[in-house]
Amino acid sequence: MKKYGLQIRAPSQKKQPTLRPPPSIFDEDEDVDVEKEISRQASKTKSHKETEEQLKKALEEDPSAFAYDEVIDDIKQKAIVPKLQDRQDRKPRYVQHLMKKAEQRQKEHEIVYERKLAKEREKDDDLFSGKDKFITGAYKRKLEEQKKWLAEERLRELREERDDVTKKTDLSDFYFNMEKNVALGARGIEEKEEQRKAKKLEEEIRKEEKKADSPAEEVLLPESQDVGSSRKRSMEPQEEEEEKDASEKKIGSDVVPEEKDSSTKEEAKEAPKETTTIQHKKSEDAIAAARERFLARKKAKVEE
Structure with a gap:
């Protein structure tokens, strides 16, 4: 049954603590405690041995298995290095362009100043016309650099004019x-x-290789013609002399032109030798010239 209305809570009764009975003199509690301690120590030693064996196996497999501090340091170092590299690699965007523009303006000012000095010197040329002028090597180098820079600037301006979009008329x-x-x-x-x-x-x-191989044949052809013509020419005086000899024999002369025959034979022998030597020299010269031309063209193409 539920009660409605004011309900007074009943006071809670406190439980009295249970007192342990005093140990008796003839009780065997001490023996039981000693046995428990011995078993506990045995289990501890066993667990220690097992853990030591596991540690040895782990170290044999991986010597750095328990190097926790070193691993953590490596992880931290790997996380720090990219940040440092980012800081080092980050360069200002516009400072380099500003420095280039400053150098360009400085060179322009130097050129203007040099032109101003040159105009002033032209006024005093009449006073120092007959005297020597000494220029240092550093000043010469400076003038050469200025000329080079002016040429580069001129080329750059021409490129800008060529690539100017406003001056294009078609696509x-x-x-x-x-x-x-x-x-x-x-x-x-x-x-x-x-x-x-x-x-x-x-x-x-x-x-070019074919041309280098062919000049010998090209040179030999005209020389072969020359050899034939020279042989014909060498044979002509022989025939004339033979005709003369025959006519003299017919006339009845007793004189035999032995000296002429011997001289013509020697000339006929020497003529082909001379032609062959000339032919060989010409062929070698032609081959060497063709090789030189081939190497020069090859070198020029490689440089391009």
Whole structure:
């Protein structure tokens, strides 16, 4: 039954603590405690041995298995190094451009100052016209650097004028630059052009090699004609002399032109020898000249 209304809570009764009975003199509690302690120590030693064996096995497998501090240091170092590299690699964006512009302005001021000094010297040329002028090596180098810089600036200005978009009248340059665009396969075009150039070089080298081998034949042809003509020429005086001898014999002369025959024979023997030596020299000169031309062309193509 539930009661409604004011309910007074009954006071809680405190439990009295239970007192342990005093140990008796003849009780065997001490023996039981000693046995428990012995068993506890035995289990401890056993567990220690097992842990030592496990440690030995782990160290045999991996000597750095328990190097926790070193591993943590390595992890921290790996996390710190990229941050340091980022700090080192980060360079200012605009300082380099500002420094280049400052150098450019300084060079322009130096050139203007040198021109001003040159104009002042021109006024005093009449006073020091007959005297020697001494220029140091450093000043010469400075003037050469200024000339070089002016030439580079002139080229840069010409490039800017050429690439100026406001001066373009048609889309020819736009389509020309489309071929250089990497997104549209410009790399493949460059590779094809390189291959085509390499093939051209190989063909030209083969042609030059053929030309280097052919000059000997080309030179021999006219010389062979010369040899034939020289032989004919050497044979003509022999025939004339034979005709003379025959006519003299017919006339009845007793004189035999032995000296003439011997001289003509010697000339006929010497003529082919001279032609062969000249022919050999000409062929060697032609081959050497062809090789020199081939090497010069090859060197020029490699430098390009």
